[in-house]
Amino acid sequence: MKRDGRRTRAGRSALTVLTAFGVLAGAALTGAAPASGVPEGGTGRRIAPGVTYREFDITAAAGRTHAHLLTVDLGNPHVRVDLLHPGAVAARATVSRLADTAGAVAGVNGDFFDITETQHPGVEATGATVGPAVAGGRVLKAAVPDGQRFGPALPPGTTTREVLGVGTDRRARLDRLSLTGSVTTPGGRLRLGGLNQYALPQNSVGAFTSRWGGVSRARAVCGTDTDRAAPCGTDAYEVTVRGGRVVAGAGRPGSGPIPSGTTVLVGRERGARELRELAVGDPVSVTHGLVAATAKVPYAFAIGGCPVLRDGTPLSGLDDSTSAVRTVAGLRGGGRQMLLLALDGADDSRTGLTIAEEAATMRGLGASDAFNLDGGGSSEMVTRDRGASGVTVRNHPSGGAERPVPNGIGVFSR
Template structure:
């Protein structure tokens, strides 16, 4: 990759500006502006609470705003109930009409690993970013970064949206910074071009499950219980998941390179593989005999319209739409459901005039108590987000600017599956 001297100068200038802004925001004072006290900007807690808002320009068309509502630390035993706050909200706003750069999603070196948001921002050459998708996040998992839902990167579908009605998606075209929210649906299948044999795909880049009743069978072709059929791409990890089952490796034309009666292999660039467990194991081997395999993958929006995959299209997964058409649409949580209680939150959404807003709300601390799902939706609406979703939150909530955290997670920064990052330069396919 090469860059012109003028381009590098621009990036350095923008990075220096962002670093200065970060230092100022951390002190609560924006460069060239005064912190302003107000009441009523955010609909949180008592009406008489004081708010202090400071704002700074990170790059052309990109601003960082910090809102602190409430002045006194909360008693530790009242974090979940207090009406006095405080609340700390950081807001990154991108105006596509003015911005010279692009917003995209990134997962780091491979899809299966986790990295800190600060590292994802830094290695992307980005000015700023926030954590994004919900992900596996189990210490014992071999693939903790595996997205729990949609993962769309540069026009490549690397993780399918799930059927859970709670899933909400944020999709952005890095070519023009136009973004939408909603819920996507997916269907996939594999078909032998010569024989017409067909199998439905269950997942993309997600380890298949061996049926419990066949867990002791080394040869899964002898299993009579339903299993999974999964597509893997080189972006997943250094090797595909190993274990009982079968695997078929395909070249870029979809023609069979090799088959195996166990799972786990390294994929070369351009190759994909199909893994199967349970009774689908024998069916997949039979489908792969003599010929090439056609893989079909279709994304549709919530209106049933097909979403064409094209370079520059990125999508991440959240849980629950917060606002739609300017109205709060988040559902009521079940009594005692901690997910709907006060937590740190990350929000992504758009305003009526097309601005993109990424926001974090610190929580579970006496210095910022966090928000319930209802409060989070109210914040999104107050920030002018006509359409917004709730991204991964809790310990994952993080916003980075100029390579450093802006918010305070409440402990050490957690590694996450992917992030939404703003790069101050035009998008180029493959970047």
């Protein structure tokens, strides 16, 4: 991995956010964005077939900020996007390491995540993300309750189940993925309330599989559906299921790797009481999956975050006062193109954008839909030059160094 410390201004375009919800205008853009997907004054640098990179300045309410933009042509049969992740839901690595390990030609950071547990002394922060995740067509996890979310407030009418995804039809879209599943026991069928997530709904039973990793599952019973900082529940129980039968029970959530073919069920409140009815040797079957609200095809890739632009219109209630370094994904051309934008965190560029300005920026670049990802010290973009053995970090992370993150969006080109 290399850091790109160049800050040359030559050849850059400048974008100006005229209003919180207006299109971008000025020398760079007038009306709709050009077909190249980057501001006028340059066509971007080709990273790989179907993938271009461009950097430019944006002048917003708080001042000038520097942006890095990837344009990804999903209509190109040699191009695809997929989830970058370290192999476990509850694990983190830098975007450069994730991209290099996966062989991606480019990438950005992803979903908001459980980064600290200062409200719960003695409980380990899991590093797991807020929203659903699908990698290579495999479901990794479901979403935590809305009140357990890390990150800025959700826009009205949205939920932690919001995703940006690419279906098996190679079209990107914004959607909502909800958990479906059950636990069948000798006493009846229980509704499954969670899958590999750091927080379970109150009174529910959640499932943890080998994809979770080895981090403690204790955080799953902390907080409430409306208050992330609420104390950890005292009524909890855990059951280990292997080969379709209960092999162990415990009075508190445990830790350590979960072997393949094994499911650990964690219950809180009523869910805990239901699991206590099970005995070693009892037959138990667990089913789980994610159901899309709109897509008619399966998702090959999906990542959590929150929508800020739909059908060319910014969502209502977007924050227009807090400027920050941000990462955002945009869609255009009916989902055949994906725009990935990461702001720079260098001292002279750290003014950032509000979420409202972020939506306006993506609309000015021609996106019909846009999806806000984690920002601040997590914001990062990497690209790999042709023939290079590793990626280069294109923006300056605002913390001064790359922050390990649980997932990201990887761009791949054959």
